[in-house]
Amino acid sequence: GAVVSQHxxxxxxxxxxxxxxxxxxxxxxxxxxxxxxQFPKQSLMLMATSNEGSKATYEQGVEKDxxxxxxxxxxxxTLTVTSAHPEDSSFYICSATGQGxxxxxxxxxxxxxxxxxx
Amino acid sequence: xxxxxxxxxxxxxxxxAFLTINCTYTATGYPSLFWYVQYPGEGLQLLLKATKAxxxxxxxxxxxxxxxxxxxxxxxKGSVQVSDSAVYFCALRNSGGSxxxxxxxxxxxxxxxx
Numbered sequence: 001g002a003v004v005s006q007h008x009x010x011x012x013x014x015x016x017x018x019x020x021x022x023x024x025x026x027x028x029x030x031x032x033x034x035x036x037x038q039f040p041k042q043s044l045m046l047m048a049t050s051n052e053g054s055k056a057t058y059e060q061g062v063e064k065d066x067x068x069x070x071x072x073x074x075x076x077x078t079l080t081v082t083s084a085h086p087e088d089s090s091f092y093i094c095s096a097t098g099q100g101x102x103x104x105x106x107x108x109x110x111x112x113x114x115x116x117x118x
Numbered sequence: 119x120x121x122x123x124x125x126x127x128x129x130x131x132x133x134x135a136f137l138t139i140n141c142t143y144t145a146t147g148y149p150s151l152f153w154y155v156q157y158p159g160e161g162l163q164l165l166l167k168a169t170k171a172x173x174x175x176x177x178x179x180x181x182x183x184x185x186x187x188x189x190x191x192x193x194x195k196g197s198v199q200v201s202d203s204a205v206y207f208c209a210l211r212n213s214g215g216s217x218x219x220x221x222x223x224x225x226x227x228x229x230x231x232x
Contacts, residue, residue: 004161032218043122043207043224044162093161097218105150105169105211107220109161 001027004096006110013084014118021079021113023094029074030096034107035067038091050077084117091115120145124208124223131198131230139193139226141182141208149210151175151184151191152220156205165193165206198230 003026013019023033032051036044048069050056056069066088068080077096081088091114095107102108125140143149153165153175166175171186180195191208208223 006161034219041224043222046219049219095162105167105218106152106164107162107218109154109163111159111161 002098002102002106002108003027004030004094004108004110006092006094006113008113009111010114010116012116012118015085016083018080018082019084019115021081021092021094021115023077023079023096023110025075025096025098025108028096028098028100028102028108030077031074031099032097033071033077034095035069035077035079036093036095038093038112044093047079081115084115086117089115089117120149120210120212120221122208122210122221122223124206124226126224126226128227128229131228133200133230133232134197135230137193137195137198137202137228139206139208139228141191141193141223143189143191143208143210145189145210145212145221147212149212151182152209152211153180153182153191153193154207154209154222156207156225158204162207198228200230200232203228203230 007022035047048056048058050071058064071077093112095109121144150169152167154162155165156162166177168175168184174183205225207225209220
């Protein structure tokens with residue numbers, strides 16, 4: 001139980017284009033979803049926190065117009081990197097917290113999406 | 119602010135060796151502490167947690183004790199296996215309200231050789 005998927009797992013795009021990454025909770029309803037960015041040999045950096053039906057809360061220094069987050073349902077959140085540039089190349093990871101039988105404090109992570117902007 | 123410092127890797131051990139990965143933290147209040155593990159090609163998954171001082175979290179032979187006096191949560195395993203090869207992340211969640219945000223350490227790569 002508590003499986004989170006991400007799609008695509010890997011994407012290559014040209015500079016200036018936009019890329020959408022999906023994060024789905026497959027077998028539970030996600031009360032909150034999180035988006036992280038991970039650089040090589042570095043920790044996960046929280047980008048934003050989102051709750052279904054409300055605007056995402058972005059961390060300091062993260063451009064909300066560049067990284068658009070939509071959390072339209074209790075099982076789906078999307079991250080759109082707009083006008084991507086090579087410096088946006090990174091590993092993007094989502095996670096979710098659930099309720100009910102799930103430990104409310106545990107985040108369940110997706111496998112990540114590798115973005116390469118040429 | 120909150121921060122987590124864990125020992126830098128990589129750590130390379132032989133099978134059945136003893137493992138310690140150090141983790142110390144800085145936080146206001148009374149945080150919950152976690153170890154997450156990331157196996158090759160997979161997402162992070164919770165390994166163990168502890169929510170208050172002197173609690174011991176354990177799972178799959180791994181243990182970590184919440185030490186408030188030393189602000190530490192070191193991960194230990196008495197006899198590692200090749201299948202334990204992964205990246206291990208120490209993390210904390212500060213108490214209070216509905217703030218579920220986690221603060222992570224940089225991760226420690228463990229390689230266990232047969």
